[in-house]
Amino acid sequence: MSTRSLTLALALLAGLAMAAAPALAQMPGVTATEIKIGNTNPYSGPASAYGTIGKVIAAYFKKVNEEGGINGRKVNFVTLDDGYSPPKTVEMVRRLVEQDQVALVFQTLGTPTNSAIHKYMNQQKVPHLFLATGATKWGDPKNFPWTMGFQPAYQTEAKIFASYVLKNVKDPKIGILYQNDDYGKDYLKGFKDGLGDAAKKLVVLEQTYEVTDPTVDSQIVNLKNSGANVFFNITIPKFAVQAIKKAHDIGWKPLHLLNNVSSSVDVVLKPAGLEASKDLITALYTKDPTDPQWKNDPGMKDWLAFMQKYYPEGNTKDGFNVYGYTVAQTLVHVLKQCGNDLSRDNIMKQAANIKDLSLPLLLPGIKINTSPTDFYPIEQQQLAKYDGERWALFGELYDASKK
Amino acid sequence: MPETTDAPTLAGSSPAARAGAASRLWRIVGFVVLFAVALTLPFLLSNFRLFQFTLVFVYAIALLGLNILTGYNGQISLGHAAFYAVGAYTTAIMIDKWDVHYALTIPVAGVLCLVAGFLFGIPALRLEGLYLALATFALSLAVPQILKYFEHWTGGSQGIVLNKPAPPLGLPLTPDQWLYVLSLAILVVLFVLASNLLAGRTGRAIVAIRDNPIAAQAMGIHTALYKSLVFGVSAAYTGVAGALSAITIAFVAPDAFNVFLSITFLVGIVVGGLASISGAIFGAFFIQFVPNWAQDISKAAPWAIYGVFLIVFMYVMPRGIAGTLRLAWARLRSRSP
Numbered sequence: 159m160s161t162r163s164l165t166l167a168l169a170l171l172a173g174l175a176m177a178a179a180p181a182l183a184q185m186p187g188v189t190a191t192e193i194k195i196g197n198t199n200p201y202s203g204p205a206s207a208y209g210t211i212g213k214v215i216a217a218y219f220k221k222v223n224e225e226g227g228i229n230g231r232k233v234n235f236v237t238l239d240d241g242y243s244p245p246k247t248v249e250m251v252r253r254l255v256e257q258d259q260v261a262l263v264f265q266t267l268g269t270p271t272n273s274a275i276h277k278y279m280n281q282q283k284v285p286h287l288f289l290a291t292g293a294t295k296w297g298d299p300k301n302f303p304w305t306m307g308f309q310p311a312y313q314t315e316a317k318i319f320a321s322y323v324l325k326n327v328k329d330p331k332i333g334i335l336y337q338n339d340d341y342g343k344d345y346l347k348g349f350k351d352g353l354g355d356a357a358k359k360l361v362v363l364e365q366t367y368e369v370t371d372p373t374v375d376s377q378i379v380n381l382k383n384s385g386a387n388v389f390f391n392i393t394i395p396k397f398a399v400q401a402i403k404k405a406h407d408i409g410w411k412p413l414h415l416l417n418n419v420s421s422s423v424d425v426v427l428k429p430a431g432l433e434a435s436k437d438l439i440t441a442l443y444t445k446d447p448t449d450p451q452w453k454n455d456p457g458m459k460d461w462l463a464f465m466q467k468y469y470p471e472g473n474t475k476d477g478f479n480v481y482g483y484t485v486a487q488t489l490v491h492v493l494k495q496c497g498n499d500l501s502r503d504n505i506m507k508q509a510a511n512i513k514d515l516s517l518p519l520l521l522p523g524i525k526i527n528t529s530p531t532d533f534y535p536i537e538q539q540q541l542a543k544y545d546g547e548r549w550a551l552f553g554e555l556y557d558a559s560k561k
Numbered sequence: 562m563p564e565t566t567d568a569p570t571l572a573g574s575s576p577a578a579r580a581g582a583a584s585r586l587w588r589i590v591g592f593v594v595l596f597a598v599a600l601t602l603p604f605l606l607s608n609f610r611l612f613q614f615t616l617v618f619v620y621a622i623a624l625l626g627l628n629i630l631t632g633y634n635g636q637i638s639l640g641h642a643a644f645y646a647v648g649a650y651t652t653a654i655m656i657d658k659w660d661v662h663y664a665l666t667i668p669v670a671g672v673l674c675l676v677a678g679f680l681f682g683i684p685a686l687r688l689e690g691l692y693l694a695l696a697t698f699a700l701s702l703a704v705p706q707i708l709k710y711f712e713h714w715t716g717g718s719q720g721i722v723l724n725k726p727a728p729p730l731g732l733p734l735t736p737d738q739w740l741y742v743l744s745l746a747i748l749v750v751l752f753v754l755a756s757n758l759l760a761g762r763t764g765r766a767i768v769a770i771r772d773n774p775i776a777a778q779a780m781g782i783h784t785a786l787y788k789s790l791v792f793g794v795s796a797a798y799t800g801v802a803g804a805l806s807a808i809t810i811a812f813v814a815p816d817a818f819n820v821f822l823s824i825t826f827l828v829g830i831v832v833g834g835l836a837s838i839s840g841a842i843f844g845a846f847f848i849q850f851v852p853n854w855a856q857d858i859s860k861a862a863p864w865a866i867y868g869v870f871l872i873v874f875m876y877v878m879p880r881g882i883a884g885t886l887r888l889a890w891a892r893l894r895s896r897s898p
Contacts, residue, residue: 202863239856239863242816243819249616253609270814270816273814274810277722277811338709339718340717368706
């Protein structure tokens with residue numbers, strides 16, 4: 159090589175390095191070989207059942223790294239335990255942002271925990287992506303341009319049920335059982351909004367329970383005695399089992415609408431009794447790993463193989479592991495779309511620019527879409543009726559973004 | 562019951578008096594050095610570390626409150642998370658609903674908790690030891706649900722989001738630096754107050770009730786009044802800590818004030834040193850940092866690691882960190898001529 163071309167090459171290299179250096183400096187948490195992602199999850203404490211979501215996400219990033227990473231960069235997933243305690247979440251997230259200098263914070267779990275860091279993330283201008291909570295307030299790009307939810311909002315789902323009732327039930331008399339907290343009230347609000355002005359007339363009885371209650375038997379008896387012919391069941395799995403069983407035992411056969419939270423075949427329907435569970439209606443957006451209709455589904459097979467290889471101690475009947483896998487895939491999609499510009503601005507820009515992304519474990523036809531004004535990634539769900547063996551999907555996909 | 566106390570050195574015969582004076586001098590020098598270090602930290606550490614240290618100060622105030630009750634007076638409480646919550650919510654609601662200046666809410670929280678603690682202390686008089694522990698445990702269990710019930714005020718389980726206060730008078734500090742200085746100042750004031758309270762007649766009466774209530778009564782101490790008052794003061798300290806925590810974290814939610822927090826406080830005073838004022842600070846460092854270290858060591862079983870730490874601590878330092886330091890200091894002095 160001549161001196162001249164060597165000089166030229168060196169000059170070019172230096173130029174490149176100088177061009178690259180400021181770009182890198184603008185990208186906290188990102189080096190030429192790595193992208194650092196922060197997360198908090200309740201690995202201990204009252205909500206530790208959700209801890210598996212953090213573990214399956216870590217396992218998925220391990221797979222991504224073994225397959226070469228994202229545009230050549232390995233994912234460094236820093237996940238910390240917050241025990242579902244908001245002050246701990248604040249401390250851990252501040253550690254992630256200020257000390258570990260992560261590029262973004264991803265899938266922080268829980269409504270109160272995320273509320274605690276909502277303002278902070280937006281003041282710091284750090285992407286706060288795909289939160290693991292169904293509250294409606296996470297899709298507010300105007301006031302909180304750095305925060306984005308993921309799953310369908312509870313209110314959205316409740317509206318689907320409401321429109322189904324209005325269209326299909328003659329002279330509905332509706333009884334509702336809900337958990338006495340934000341989760342229950344969010345569903346309740348969506349349902350009543352969906353019913354519109356008729357809500358006061360149609361809802362004949364509302365019953366509540368506390369998470370700490372031993373049973374909901376008496377509530378079910380009250381609901382039966384109210385003469386309701388539609389039952390909207392807003393309960394977490396433990397109480398859903400009780401409610402389905404009790405209604406069956408006392409011979410109450412309303413149109414039984416069960417919220418997505420408790421739609422697992424193995425966790426809820428089987429313990430409640432398959433006979434008792436027949437004709438339940440729910441709204442779905444992911445494939446239930448315990449539903450036999452997906453046994454030969456290629457997406458489900460890939461997932462099972464992944465679980466076996468990267469997370470063998472994980473429970474393959476647990477829908478949370480499907481959820482974690484799906485949300486991790488969504489983030490990988492966003493980061494790939496970022497190309498080489500992994501600045502926080504661009505990460506947020508690309509997160510708000512997902513177009514018709516379909517993922518293997520979402521129901522067929524469901525697509526993830528976001529835009530600078532639409533911070534609700536999943537807005538489609540489909541109703542399904544339990545036929546004693548599997549959730550039979552029926553009707554068309556309901557799309558909340560089109561209403 | 563623990564037998565250690567921070568009993569003041571008795572001034573009497575001249576060598577003892579001289580030793581007492583020397584020891585007091587050393588103690589003052591020690592505190593001045595510590596205070597100087599604490600004051601330089603805000604300019605050396607990152608905002609995140611300052612936030613952690615601010616939490617240490619907040620915990621230290623709460624632990625001192627609990628230590629006055631449990632360590633000095635012998636009343637076991639598993640309910641201090643409740644007073645912490647009352648303090649935090651007093652501040653949060655006053656700022657959020659009535660736009661009150663945050664600094665004014667701190668004394669209000671303290672006074673409110675003083676009254677609440679005093680009132681709770683009256684029925685608690687009938688309960689001793691473990692029975693009192695159970696009654697206060699019930700308080701801890703009830704408060705998060707009560708907070709959720711008054712949703713209009715408390716924001717339900719969504720909690721209340723606050724703004725971090727900016728430093729006053731245009732001081733060139735970040736909000737984290739300011740909160741550090743503020744809580745350090747409150748900590749120092751409350752510690753001086755507590756040490757004055759505990760060093761005199763009142764302190765001896767409080768300790769006498771713990772060691773032998775019947776003898777204390779025979780000496781003319783109004784046991785019932787003292788016990789309820791101590792309960793009130795203890796709750797007030799914890800309430801002030803709660804108020805500061807709400808300002809520091811800028812968020813309150815019922816789930817943060819569960820039974821586990823009460824137990825954490827109890828762990829803090831035992832590890833730090835029962836019936837010791839400085840023990841509250843050591844205990845606060847323990848409950849703030851050890852769970853984090855445990856998590857760094859093992860993500861799979863952080864609480865198992867924490868448990869091991871706890872057992873080792875109790876085995877090596879049965880009188881807590883403060884007790885062990887005192888013992889070491891005493892030995893060192895007796896060896897030197």
